[in-house]
Amino acid sequence: MDPKQLFDDPRLTSIGLLYEAHAGLLAKLEETWKRNGLSGLDLNALMRLSRSPGRKLRMTDLAAQTSLSTSGVTRLVDRLERNGFVRREADPADRRSSYAVLTAAGATRVARVLPAYLADVDRWFTGLLTPAQLEDLTASLRVIRDATNAEATQISD
Numbered sequence: 445m446d447p448k449q450l451f452d453d454p455r456l457t458s459i460g461l462l463y464e465a466h467a468g469l470l471a472k473l474e475e476t477w478k479r480n481g482l483s484g485l486d487l488n489a490l491m492r493l494s495r496s497p498g499r500k501l502r503m504t505d506l507a508a509q510t511s512l513s514t515s516g517v518t519r520l521v522d523r524l525e526r527n528g529f530v531r532r533e534a535d536p537a538d539r540r541s542s543y544a545v546l547t548a549a550g551a552t553r554v555a556r557v558l559p560a561y562l563a564d565v566d567r568w569f570t571g572l573l574t575p576a577q578l579e580d581l582t583a584s585l586r587v588i589r590d591a592t593n594a595e596a597t598q599i600s601d
Contacts, residue, residue, distance in 0.1 A: 468568075469568055469569060470484060472564060472567075472568040473561065473564050473565070473568070476557065476560045476561045476564050477557060477561070479560075480553065480556060480557045480560075481553075482553070482557065485510065485512075485520060486520070486523070486524060486529075487554075487557060487561070488510055489506060489510055489520055489521075489524065489530075489544070490524070490529060490530075490546065490550055490553065490554045491554060491558075492506065492509050492510070493506070493530065493545070493546040493550065494546055494551060494554050498545075499545060499546040499551070500533065500543040500544065500545040500546065501543060501544055502535070502541055502542070502543055503517055503518070503521065503532075503541070503542055503543065503544055504517075504541070505595075506520075506521070506544050508593070508595035508596050509596045511593070511596075517544075521544045524544075524550070527549075528549040528550070529546070529547055529549055529550030529553055530544045530545060530546055530547060530550055531544075531545050531547055532544060532545070533545045
């Protein structure tokens, strides 16, 4: 293939824009979670727990939904547990499994962060798109997520 055609491939533009948009969004949202004593990963995990049935997830599901390894999610939950935001709960049906469970303090912290976080999400993401564009983008992201990270689909929608 001609190198000029290869370098001008529109797929490179699409994936490059996705990377740039992701990095830009993280930079714009970071101040909100930092101001509330959290990392982006902390907030992501707490939000996922708060939106899950019983406000809990198997550790393996939380790992998949946050794109962490099992040791990575263990370290995350250890930190959140030290801060009183989550607790571990044994799975009565499977001694090898445990749940991360959102505590009242964790729910309070998420509730405190979310208004500013959602305002920033609206300012830098959803509010920049028309309702139709947002609906299309959400549907498109779901297709990509389902194909590339099916483990994350357990409960997160």
